[in-house]
Amino acid sequence: MDSPIPEKNKTGWLEHLEAESWSAELIISGAAIYGALQLPWLLTKLIHYSLLNFSDDILEIMYLVFIYLTFAITILMVNFVMHFVLRSLWVGLIGLSSVFPQGINEESEAFSKSYIQQLKHDFGDLRGYNEKIDRLCSIIFAFSFSFAMIFLSIAVMVLTIAGIAYWIHQFNQQIPISMVFFSILSLVLLPGMLNGLLNHKKLREMAWVQKIHYPVLFKGVSRIMFHVFFEPVYYINSIFITNFKKRQYSLSVLTYMALVLPVFAGVFIQSHAIFANKDYYFKYANREDRFYPLHYEDQLGDNQLIQNPMIPSAQIEGSGLNLFLPLPMREETRLYQKYGAYPNDPQLSASENTLKSRAWFREQAGKYFHIEVNGKKYTPSLRGYNHRNAYEYGFLTFIPASLCKEGENVIYIRSEYQVDGKKRECYIPFWYSNR
Known part of the structure; x- marks a missing residue:
C-alpha cells in the first residue's frame, strides 16, 4: 500500500504553485484579453442572425439571452484588462524592490519626518504593498470567471426554457410562446427566491429548514440553474461570501457593476441587440x-x-x-x-x-x-x-x-x-x- 504524501510536502508544493501562479495568470490574461475582444463580434453575428430569422415571440426571449451574454462578455473584457494592468504593475514593483528594497526611504530629506512617517503608515513597506496587489489580482482573476459563468449559465438556462416553450407551442399554437416561457421561468426561479428567504437568521436555524435548505433548495435547484458550472460558480462565490462581510461583499459587487455597466452599454448598443425589443x-x-x-x-x-x-x-x-x-x-x-x-x-x-x-x-x-x-x-x-x-x-x-x-x-x-x-x-x- 502506498504511503500518503506528507502534509508538509503537500503544503510546500501548494505554496510553490501559488508563488509561481502569477506568470501563468499573466499569460492567460493576455490571451484572454485578445479572445474576449473578439467576443463582441461573435455576439453581433448571433444577434444579426436572430433579428433576421426569428419572430417577435422568440426575439422577446432572445432579448434576455443577449443581455446575459453581453454581461458575460463585458465582465471578461473588463476583468482581464484590469488583471493584466495590475499584474503588470506587480511585476514592475518586483523589479523596483530589487533596486530600492527598503521602499520609501525614511532618511530622505524630500519631506518632513512626520510626512514620511504618514506615508509609511498608509502604504507600508514595498513587500506589503506588492502582496496587497498580488491578492487583488488573484481575486479579480477568480471573480471574472465566476461572474462570467453565472451570466453564461443563466443565458443557457433561458435558451433551454425557450426551446421547451417553443416545443409546447408547436403542439398548441393558440398558447403564446412568451406565456409558456415566463411560466416555466417562474417555476425555476421560485425555489431560488425561497432559498434566499430561508437563509434569514430567524429561519435558517429551524430544524425543518435545515432539512431542505442545503440538500434540496441549494444543491437540487442550483444544479438545474447553473448545470455544468454549478461547482466552480458556487465554490468560488462561497469562498468570497464566507471570507468577506456581507455588507462589504455587497458594496464591492455594486461598485464593480457600476464600473462594468458603461462598457456593457457600449457593447450592447453596438451589437444592435436593442432591436430585439x-x-x-x-x-x-x-x-x-x-x-x-x-x-x-x-x-x-x-x-x-x-x-x-x-x-x-x-x-x-x-x-x-x-x-x-x-x-x-x-x-x-x-x-x-x-x-x-x-x-x-x-x-x-x-x-x-x-x-x-x-x-x-x-x-x-x-x-x-x-x-x-x-x-x-x-x-x-x-x-x-x-x-x-x-x-x-x-x-x-x-x-x-x-x-x-x-x-x-x-x-x-x-x-x-x-x-x-x-x-x-x-x-x-x-x-x-x-x-
Whole structure:
C-alpha cells in the first residue's frame, strides 16, 4: 500500500504553485484579453442572425439571452484588462524592490519626518504593498470567471426554457410562446427566491429548514440553474461570501457593476441587440423631420444590419432610384398573420405550386407595404432580393424620376407590422437633381 504524501510536502508544493501562479495568470490574461475582444463580434453575428430569422415571440426571449451574454462578455473584457494592468504593475514593483528594497526611504530629506512617517503608515513597506496587489489580482482573476459563468449559465438556462416553450407551442399554437416561457421561468426561479428567504437568521436555524435548505433548495435547484458550472460558480462565490462581510461583499459587487455597466452599454448598443425589443424596432427612425444614416446605403456603418427601408443616397442624380424594403422574419410572420398562407392546389405539381406560391407572396407583399412619394401613393412592382450588406431578405423596387421633383423629396412607407394597433411608419427624405 502506498504511503500518503506528507502534509508538509503537500503544503510546500501548494505554496510553490501559488508563488509561481502569477506568470501563468499573466499569460492567460493576455490571451484572454485578445479572445474576449473578439467576443463582441461573435455576439453581433448571433444577434444579426436572430433579428433576421426569428419572430417577435422568440426575439422577446432572445432579448434576455443577449443581455446575459453581453454581461458575460463585458465582465471578461473588463476583468482581464484590469488583471493584466495590475499584474503588470506587480511585476514592475518586483523589479523596483530589487533596486530600492527598503521602499520609501525614511532618511530622505524630500519631506518632513512626520510626512514620511504618514506615508509609511498608509502604504507600508514595498513587500506589503506588492502582496496587497498580488491578492487583488488573484481575486479579480477568480471573480471574472465566476461572474462570467453565472451570466453564461443563466443565458443557457433561458435558451433551454425557450426551446421547451417553443416545443409546447408547436403542439398548441393558440398558447403564446412568451406565456409558456415566463411560466416555466417562474417555476425555476421560485425555489431560488425561497432559498434566499430561508437563509434569514430567524429561519435558517429551524430544524425543518435545515432539512431542505442545503440538500434540496441549494444543491437540487442550483444544479438545474447553473448545470455544468454549478461547482466552480458556487465554490468560488462561497469562498468570497464566507471570507468577506456581507455588507462589504455587497458594496464591492455594486461598485464593480457600476464600473462594468458603461462598457456593457457600449457593447450592447453596438451589437444592435436593442432591436430585439419590439417597441424599439417599431419606433426607431420614424421621424419625418430628420435624416437617419441607416436609410442610405452610402452611409451604412460596418457590421450594421439593415432594419429599415433604404435608398442609395440622400443625394440622387439621374433617372430615378432603387428602394429596398427589408422583410425580416418578424415582419414576414405578420404578413402571414394578415393574409394567411398560400393554399396548395392538389391538381398542380410541386414545382407549379412553388411558382404559384412565389407569385402569391409577391402579391401579398405589394399589399403589405404602402408607399407614397411626395404625398402621392405609388404601387410599384416588387422583386425578392437579398441585400449584399448581410444578405438581408426583402424586396427591391424602383422609384422613377417622374415621381421626383427638383430639390427635397420624401418617400413614405407604412407596413402592416403593428404595435398597440399602430402601423410601422418610415420617412426617407432625399434631394433630387435630374442633371
